[in-house]
Amino acid sequence: MKSLLVYLKKYRKESILAPLFKMLEATFELLVPLVMAAVIDTGIRNHDRHYVISMCLVLVLLGIVGLAASITAQYFAAKAATGFAGALRHALFDKIQSLTFSQMDTFGTDTLITRLTSDVNQVQNGVNLFLRLFLRSPFVVFGAMIMAFTVDARSAMLFVITIPILSVVIFGIMLTTMPLYKGVQANLDRIMMSTRENLTGVRVIRAFRKEPDETRRFRENNRTLAASQKFVGRISGLMNPVTYVIINLSTCALIYVGAVRIDTGILKAGQVVALLNYMSQILIELIKLANLIIQMTKAAACGDRIAAVLAVQPDMKNGEQKLSAVEDDGPAVAFRDVSLSYKGSAGRALEHISFEARKGQTIGIIGGTGSGKSSLVNLIPRFYDVSEGEVDVFGTDVRKLDAASLREHVGIVLQKAELFKGSIADNLRWGNAEAQSQDFEQALEISQAKEYVDKKPGGVGYMLEQNGRNLSGGQRQRLTIARALMKKPDILILDDSASALDFATDAKLRMAIRNMSHSMTTFIVSQRAASVQYADLILVLDDGKLVGKGTHEELLRSNEVYQEIYYSQFPKEAAHA
Ligand SMILES: Nc1ncnc2c1ncn2[C@@H]1O[C@H](COP(=O)(O)OP(=O)(O)OP(=O)(O)O)[C@@H](O)[C@H]1O
Numbered sequence: 221m222k223s224l225l226v227y228l229k230k231y232r233k234e235s236i237l238a239p240l241f242k243m244l245e246a247t248f249e250l251l252v253p254l255v256m257a258a259v260i261d262t263g264i265r266n267h268d269r270h271y272v273i274s275m276c277l278v279l280v281l282l283g284i285v286g287l288a289a290s291i292t293a294q295y296f297a298a299k300a301a302t303g304f305a306g307a308l309r310h311a312l313f314d315k316i317q318s319l320t321f322s323q324m325d326t327f328g329t330d331t332l333i334t335r336l337t338s339d340v341n342q343v344q345n346g347v348n349l350f351l352r353l354f355l356r357s358p359f360v361v362f363g364a365m366i367m368a369f370t371v372d373a374r375s376a377m378l379f380v381i382t383i384p385i386l387s388v389v390i391f392g393i394m395l396t397t398m399p400l401y402k403g404v405q406a407n408l409d410r411i412m413m414s415t416r417e418n419l420t421g422v423r424v425i426r427a428f429r430k431e432p433d434e435t436r437r438f439r440e441n442n443r444t445l446a447a448s449q450k451f452v453g454r455i456s457g458l459m460n461p462v463t464y465v466i467i468n469l470s471t472c473a474l475i476y477v478g479a480v481r482i483d484t485g486i487l488k489a490g491q492v493v494a495l496l497n498y499m500s501q502i503l504i505e506l507i508k509l510a511n512l513i514i515q516m517t518k519a520a521a522c523g524d525r526i527a528a529v530l531a532v533q534p535d536m537k538n539g540e541q542k543l544s545a546v547e548d549d550g551p552a553v554a555f556r557d558v559s560l561s562y563k564g565s566a567g568r569a570l571e572h573i574s575f576e577a578r579k580g581q582t583i584g585i586i587g588g589t590g591s592g593k594s595s596l597v598n599l600i601p602r603f604y605d606v607s608e609g610e611v612d613v614f615g616t617d618v619r620k621l622d623a624a625s626l627r628e629h630v631g632i633v634l635q636k637a638e639l640f641k642g643s644i645a646d647n648l649r650w651g652n653a654e655a656q657s658q659d660f661e662q663a664l665e666i667s668q669a670k671e672y673v674d675k676k677p678g679g680v681g682y683m684l685e686q687n688g689r690n691l692s693g694g695q696r697q698r699l700t701i702a703r704a705l706m707k708k709p710d711i712l713i714l715d716d717s718a719s720a721l722d723f724a725t726d727a728k729l730r731m732a733i734r735n736m737s738h739s740m741t742t743f744i745v746s747q748r749a750a751s752v753q754y755a756d757l758i759l760v761l762d763d764g765k766l767v768g769k770g771t772h773e774e775l776l777r778s779n780e781v782y783q784e785i786y787y788s789q790f791p792k793e794a795a796h797a
Contacts, residue, residue: 223527227307228347231300235351238300241293242356248286249501250363253494255279257371260490297351305344308526312336315529320536321603322563327529330413335529339522346519349512357509364498364505371491371498375477379499382470386463386506393459394510398517400452405518407445414441459507467503471496536605539620543613543629550615551576552711552741553583553600558609560595568607569595571764577741577757579710582734584752585745586785587761593745594635596761597713600743601630613711631709633717637696639688644673645680647688647699651706663705666732668725669698693720701729705736713743718751726751749786758782 228235255278263272316324316332324332365383368376418425418434425434478492553576560570570592577583585593598604599611602618611618618626631651639647648663649655660680664670672695676682688696697720704712712733718726730751733742744752752758753772760768760775760782768779775782 223530224308224343224523227311228300228304230307231303234296234300234303238293238296238351239355241289241296242352243359245286245289245293246356246360246363248282248289249360250367252279252282253367253497253501254371255282256497257488257490257494260493261488262490265488265490293352297348300351301344301348304347305340308343309336309340312340312526312529315532318534319529319532320534321598322605323532323535326563330416331525332529334409334412335522335525339525342522343519343526346515346523349515350519353508353512357505357512360505361502361509364501368495368498371494372481372487375474375481375487375492375495378470378474378477379502382466382499383502383506386466386503389462389466390459390506390510391513393456393462394514397452397455398514400448400455401514401518402521404445404448404452407441407448411438411441411445414438459510463503463507467499471499474499536602536623537619538623539618540622541616541620542625543616543621549579551612552579552581552614553577553743554612554615555596555599556610556612558599558606558611560592560599560604561607562604567764569764570599572609573766574609575757575759575766575769577743579741580739581756582730582742582744582754584755584758585743585761586747586749586752586758586782588785589747590763591761592764593761594715595764596759597632597715597743597745600711600713601627601632628707629710630713631704631707631711632713633697633700633704633715635716635719637688637693637700637717637720639684639691639696639699641684641686643678643681643683644676644699647684648680648703648706651703652708655706659706660702663702666705666729666736667698667702668721668729668732669695669702672698694722694725697721698725698729705733709740711741711743713745715743715745716747718746719748723750730754747785749782749789753786760785 255275259272259275259279262268263275313336316336319327361383365376365379368379414434414437418438425431474495475492478487478495481487482489482492555573555575558570558573559568561568573596575583585596587593595604599606600613600618602611602621602623605619613621613626613629640650645655645660648660651663652659657680661670664673664680673679673682684690688699691699697717701714701717718729721729726748727750730744733740734754744755746752756771758768758770758772758775759766760779762781767781768775770779776786
């Protein structure tokens with residue numbers, strides 16, 4: 221948490237002025253009981269109307285100046301806290317952008333979202349509250365005690381007894397409830413997670429008629445949350461009655477001692493009223509202080525979660541070499557005895573993979589689910605680093621290449637079609653910021669998207685909703701392919717990205733890509749034999765191992781796994797017919 225304070229540096233002035241103005245406000249507050257005592261003891265006692273009015277004006281003035289000090293303090297505290305949170309959010313966002321896929325997998329997307337949003341908000345509130353109260357509350361507690369001593373030392377001894385008892389009760393309850401609050405927070409996280417999952421997967425839930433199960437799960441989580449909140453509420457509910465019993469007992473004692481001392485002429489009625497005022501000021505500030513500590517504990521826990529992300533060091537060193545000229549006739553992509561283990565996974569996702577893809581070739585990658593197809597292609601743009609071996613792109617180990625320049629040359633279309641809110645043209649410009657209308661036309665035509673885009677109102681100006689949810693699955697896929705084609709990549713990777721297309725469109729798409737450029741090397745990952753069968757080289761993966769490598773005819777003759785896949789989709793009788 222301490223490491224986050226650097227983001228407050230820019231607001232040093234505000235961070236000093238906010239507590240100082242709060243102390244100024246507190247000073248005026250501490251003067252009020254004395255003025256009230258004077259009103260009672262001098263003004264009312266002597267029937268001096270002029271004195272009462274002038275003292276009341278002093279009270280109003282103290283109130284106005286106190287209010288002005290308080291507003292100024294709020295302004296500085298809010299400025300520092302919001303500025304701090306803005307800078308922190310920015311730094312965290314930048315850090316998340318720089319995380320490698322492997323680091324993102326380790327954290328998990330959900331928790332990164334929570335850290336970037338509610339955790340930062342919690343820290344912001346903590347800073348705001350801290351700047352306003354960390355000096356003010358102890359200042360009022362000690363100040364009110366000292367003021368009470370200046371009024372009457374003997375009566376003030378009651379404060380010396382009451383304050384420690386009150387502190388023990390308030391902080392005791394606080395210390396008991398604090399770990400319970402953590403439990404409440406964890407239950408709240410659980411509810412948030414299940415709600416998010418429920419809303420994003422609502423179609424699947426309805427399709428499988430899982431609503432009753434989901435409702436039951438939510439109800440149970442909700443019940444647990446309510447029970448934990450009720451339990452914490454009951455304990456903190458003790459705070460008020462117990463503290464009021466103590467404060468009322470001490471008030472009685474104070475009134476008794478005050479009355480005796482008024483009788484003996486040592487004290488005046490106004491002074492006793494002042495002492496009572498100081499007593500209640502102390503109570504209020506102790507409760508505020510306890511609240512501040514609770515909020516600070518929460519903020520510190522959130523701050524630690526943020527600091528943990530900020531402290532992550534890159535586990536991939538960016539190479540320095542730029543991939544510019546792609547002239548030579550060597551292999552476009554070469555895997556040299558490549559193995560891959562994901563962090564935290566016991567087994568290997570890929571084992572000893574070796575192959576070469578020449579410039580302009582189409583490489584088909586086929587295998588069952590979880591056989592390692594996506595893992596293999598993800599190594600080409602260096603989304604992950606190999607555990608052993610080497611991946612070369614145009615003759616250079618990808619680890620020696622500058623990642624941005626490598627990815628300039630690689631167009632990848634992922635399994636899940638991700639689109640962003642904005643027009644179709646905005647989404648396509650991700651591939652080429654300077655694209656002209658003929659570039660859009662060409663990419664949409666090759667990706668077989670032109671026909672449906674032309675029919676949309678506004679064509680490429682048609683506005684997509686978040687994740688392109690106003691398009692069908694197949695339309696989304698074709699648009700992501702068009703986006704990748706916009707940058708005219710030297711290497712194109714289609715990772716099972718035609719799965720939502722019908723066979724005819726899939727075939728047209730492959731044909732159009734093949735005719736597009738003779739120098740582009742294309743990787744087609746698919747579970748469909750028909751999608752890869754015309755490739756120049758087919759790689760057959762099984763449980764992370766390369767169990768076959770060759771053309772369709774070669775593999776169909778000699779490779780058992782390929783035969784199994786192929787004949788499961790094209791039964792022998794049909795194939796011979
Ligand atoms: N980010 C990851 N972290 C840990 N393990 C992973 C990760 N991604 C994939 N794996 C594991 O690696 C293996 C290969 O997964 P991969 O996604 O490469 O298979 P695939 O052949 O593309 O499967 P599918 O056809 O179902 O998409 C699987 O056992 C999977 O559980």
